Amino acid sequence: MIVYEYPFNERIRTLLRLEDLYEKFKFFVQQEHPMQHHVALSTIFDMLEVAGRADLKSDLLQELERQKQSLLAYRTNPNVAVDMLDAVLGELDQVSSALVAAQGKTGQNVRDNEWLMSIRGRTIIPGGACEFDLPSYHAWQKRPAEQRHADIMNWFAPLTPLCAALALVLRLLRQSxxxxxxxxxxxxxxxxxxxxxxxxxxxxxxxxxxxxxxxxxxxxxxxxxxxxxxxxxxxxxxxxxxxxxxxxxxx
Missing domain, CATH: 2.60.440.10 (YacF-like domains)
Known part of the structure; x- marks a missing residue:
């Protein structure tokens, strides 16, 4: 079966777009070729563009809290598996806490990195990230795959709580x-x-x-x-x- 999803509002549309980008990022960052790591880095830039809405983080926190309160109401229902309910509630608390702990605007660490911003500015131009345009980026791409992977994951780290939150919200929505x-x-x-x-x-x-x-x-x-x-x-x-x-x- 092929599953097609259609969002009814802009908020869910944004979450689905971020989820799609996150899936692409997870695939390409685990590869080893410099071109594949280039796609992973470009995907981070795309995620920052989509997640640029200032209220996205607060929207997710409100939704996670609403889901928690809704699930707490099932505690008194004898037909509910308490172990499964507690597991979901624990996951909601963990994801919410991580999102609250994420300080500042989403992806601000990338925006504050002049070197990454220079790459972002060139990748907008078709073929703009050639070695003669960005020799320092070309040199970075020649580093060992393990080092490139570590760098990319370090740049992506502040986005992790947001991605965990949207993944949980969409999972609960699909199960509804x-x-x-x-x-x-x-x-x-x-x-x-x-x-x-x-x-x-x-x-x-x-x-x-x-x-x-x-x-x-x-x-x-x-x-x-x-x-x-x-x-x-x-x-x-x-x-x-x-x-x-x-x-x-x-x-």
């Missing part, structure tokens, strides 16, 4: 809904939401069907139109019935 099996008749599906507020929807479809959903949604209605790709990869309407699973997620 139950999937429902549906069918898009003639490749199209509509559902009235009657003003109920959701944060995100998840749509899962069998990859062997070759069906690609184009999703549009607001608090009143969601609409999914399935397309398929031909040899030129250009989306074409899919006229057949498409079985899929839909999960509406909300805190």
């Amino acid at each position: 809904g139950a999937p429902i099996k549906l069918v898009a008749v003639a490749g199209s599906y509509q559902q009235m939401l009657q003003g109920k507020v959701y944060q995100m929807l998840r749509l899962s479809v069998d990859e062997t069907l070759g069906a690609i959903p184009e999703i549009s949604a607001n608090k009143y209605m969601l609409w999914a139109r399935f397309t398929t790709q031909g040899g030129d990869l250009k989306p074409k309407p899919l006229e057949g019935d498409v079985p899929f699973e839909l999960t509406l997620c909300n805190f």
